Amino acid sequence: MSNKVLKNSFILLIGNLLFRVGGYINRLLMSRMLGPEGYGLYGLTLPFQGIFQILSAGGLPPAISKYVAEYNAQDEKALTRQVILTATKFMVLMAILLSIVLLFSSDFIANEIFHKPLVVWPLRAVSLITPFSVVVGAMRGAFQGVYKNEYTVYNRMAEQAATIVFAVVFVYCGLYAMGAVLGSAFGFVVSAITAVYLYKKYISPIFYSEDTLDLTFREELDLLWMLIRFAVPVAITALSEMAIYDIGTLVIGVFMLSTDVGFYNAADPISRIPLIISLSVSTVLLPATAEAYALKNHRLLQEYVVDCLRYSILTVLPLCVLISVFSTPIITLLFGSVYVPGSGVLSILVIGMSFYSIFMISSSILQGTGNPRLPMYILLIGTLVNVVLNTVFVYYMGIIGAAIATTITTFILMIVIMYFVIRKTNISIPWTNIVMIVLANIVLMLVCLIIPKTIIGSIVGLIIGSAIYILALIRLKVLTKRDLNFFAQYLYRIPIIKGYTKKVVKYIEQKNLIYKIED
Secondary structure, three states: OOHHHHHHHHHHHHHHHHHHHHHHHHHHHHHHHHHHHHHHHHHHHHHHHHHHHHHHHOOHHHHHHHHHHHHHHOOOHHHHHHHHHHHHHHHHHHHHHHHHHHHHHHHHHHHHHOOOHHHHHHHHHHOOOHHHHHHHHHHHHHHHHOOOOHHHHHHHHHHHHHHHHHHHHHHHHHHHHHHHHHHHHHHHHHHHHHHHHHHHHHHHHHHOOOOOOOOOHHHHHHHHHHHHHHHHHHHHHHHHHHHHHHHHHHHHHHHOOHHHHHHHHHHHHHHOOOHHHHHHHHHHHHHHHHHHHHOOOHHHHHHHHHHHHHHHHHHHHHHHHHHHHOHHHHHHHHHOHHHHHHHHHHHHHHHHHHHHHHHHHHHHHHHHOOOOHHHHHHHHHHHHHHHHHHHHHHHHHOHHHHHHHHHHHHHHHHHHHHHHHHHHHOOOOOHHHHHHHHHHHHHHHHHHHOOOOOHHHHHHHHHHHHHHHHHHHHHOOOOOHHHHHHHHHHHOOOHHHHHHHHHHHHHHHHOOOOOOOOO
């Protein structure tokens, strides 16, 4: 597999991990400072933060990534610069308009939909976020387009640090749930400043040339229309993704108390931990598959797709198993015993996120190969299914019903989109190898089930389970020669385990415990 894709996936994995860790630290602090009711009010604003950011950006950051990658590869520097400029201007205008809409509609949403007057001011605070978030999105799209994802990592670190500091200060000063939202707003202000600085200093010189386009207003509109044609399906897809994540929160907010929202929102961010991996892979996979598809290099496309799917399944499934089995001690450790009612939600919801992680990667494959509308159609249908299932299940089963409904929906989405990936790209999936990976995870689950469900037990389960899982992968001949080469080159750099790594690799090769995937 191309080192470029693996390297950037790894960089984004670190960045997403830091982003998630920062987000979890913020949520943990907010959950303890606000209590279940205040944390529930804060949780009700989170879907609106995401929805209005997506509407403002209009799906253009992925479009920037795609076209920057293509035009820069063709040495069209002036056109590359113009893509970034045109998209950014449009996003800022949309952000300002939508912020005004949210500012004046927050009272209706809080009182008429949720019947919770205390959520009015937190919703109004969300309107401060969108103008700065779209600037961040544009700059990160440019970073990804030229495979400079380390700058995305730096930018996210600045954003998370600022968010945590400002949120803690505002909540401590007595602003309650609104203070938590204001912390996010100030975090995006810092993030926007940092992103623009990184772009000007490190990315802008890459696009330097003597050529200029000097587009007329009509020509710039034509360029914008080209971007929007790609971006709108992506934006609708992103909105549908938000619906998959957050419909449960919104439905619980309508039918149940703020404390119930708080319990559900304690489980929800933990369940999304596996998505760190799939998000990292899918973000890099979009421009990579677009490049391979543009070059009509089917062999390279096959390699990208198969390896990305396999590596995601290899890492996501065991993480989901561990979180599901040890959900109670994990929630207790992170949020406190008061949030234990959310542990059942976590056990179910994390399985649904494993299904959705495969969907995310498959969606990037279809988008990169010129089929951005297909994931949109699939997600739109999935969103309708999710709304219906959540409404029925939450009404009769409470917060557990939301987790079950979401998991059923994500499983359906995964099956449907995998069918279309195989059909549209003519990619050969190594099903035997994937079945062996699933079998290794079943072994992991059986081992973990007999370990006590305590905080100490979860630590022991992580250590023993990881060892058992690796042994199962080796004995079931799951790993390929490329896998060994890729992981070994990083493990060799760690002096403490370098000798052991060489022995393990040598053992696997001598015993012929390698799976051969046809290129």
